[in-house]
Amino acid sequence: MDPRTPVIVGIGLSDGPVATHLDAVQHHVVALRRALEDSGVRKADIDGYCCAGAGKSTSDPDDLAPMAEYLGIEHRWLDGTMVGGSSFEFFAQHAAAAIRDGQCDTVLMTYGSDLLSRQGRTLGSKGHFGRSSRVPGPAQYEAPYGNVLIGAYAMAAQRHMHEYGTTPEQLAEIAVAVREHAALNPDALYRDPITVDDVVSSRMIADPLHKLDCCVISDGGGAVIMTTAERARDLRQPPAFVLGTGGAQTHWQISEMPDFTATGAAAAGAEAFRQARVTPADIDTVQLYDSFTITVLLLLEDLGFCPKGEGGRFVASGALRLGGKLPLNTDGGGLSCTHPGMRGIFLLIEAVRQLRGQAGPAQVPGASLALACGSGGWLSCIGTTILGRDAP
């Protein structure tokens, strides 16, 4: 094994899902401190930094360089790729290459958001633009029509149902499975069990998506530290090896989505599997971006866990529940646990917990391969990370 093989050695969550005592920047700080403690990495050893959406709902610092300054990171490698919630899987891709290449040795990734405490639960259905505003750029072609975030995903779900006969009940099973896992996590926002019937009889928000097809809005933050396998030997935790990464974009705005039933996960997944030299059948658990139930369904198909169009039947089989063949979002996911606006970093953190055997009652027995897949924008930018317990 190459001593510069990239590994994740530290993870940290800030307080959540409701944390009125923290602003966005403090979420970065708390998560960073916990990741340092978790890993045993000294702060001064961090020489690479990436973050996206820093302090988005507070005034300052509001982007990458101010955030690096605030945290006091003297970096020689920096990445601020901002592609929405999957930015963190893109960071994993870029950081792994930079570490392998020797551009830096220890990369810190942070995220923090006080979305719930500052803005309430309006992200999904408040529109993007103010009343009577004038909208520049490509968004001007969508702005007059009153679409909302949920509506974008609803149009994908509608088309998938039309082409493949996918049913609301099949989508609902995704929310039910994730809630079952949230029940095992004391820090999840919603923990009471739900049924398929609960989901399909919850209020319709944007047809065909119901309230319980939608993720929660929460506060939260996370930090991840990646370094070389060689350095990991002196650290506290068993390393999670970064075996494969991929990223792909098919569009940005929803009206530009070339195929409403398919995402860039096909390309991003194929690349990650190629690098990792494993197949979907080898994966023990998936942490998938569950902004909405349809997001999970599309990612499962595009990543190759089932054929295109078979996602509904696949999820209805119970595969996604603990004890099933592919346990999903074992922390309770965005659908029931935490979604502060961009969820990608939490996918990596939960994947690492599984590979370390630290997932408590939600542990997938013997998990040795975990896949995290983030979806940013409006099913637009997909990043995939395959992590392994064992050295390649």
Next chain:
Amino acid sequence: MSHDAGGDTTGEIAGDVAASLGRRPLPLPDNVSAPYWEAAARGEVLYQECPACGYRQFYPRALCTACAAEPEWRPASGRGTVHTFTVIRQNWAEPFRDLAPYVVAVVELEEGPRMMTNVTGCAPEDVHIGMPVEAYTIAVEDGLGVPFWRPAPTD
């Protein structure tokens, strides 16, 4: 602000669209987009076609996304089908809050490109994928009209 109708905007739901248009977020025309919005003010819907490779696209850009040549404007026939859609039942932003439920759709032009729109002039429950629709436009002010779509007349 006046809401002069371009084309036929009879029908109750189309009327609601006109009444709310001035309070909606509206485009800020730029070098590339201005002809599109000007055409809509005259009752026309445009898309782009590449003179070099023939690729047709929407939204309008300064380059053909297939080959990077400079695209040209083409008038659309105004006939299309609903490619996908949703019924927005909750939007906290005015003026949409009071319009819900309403249909947001992606319509495929007869010529190929797709665009976001509202399908008006029928109950939201009557909209379906594959439904034939026709374009109409509403003028907001000089040089700025907005296209909408409604069920195509059956013949």
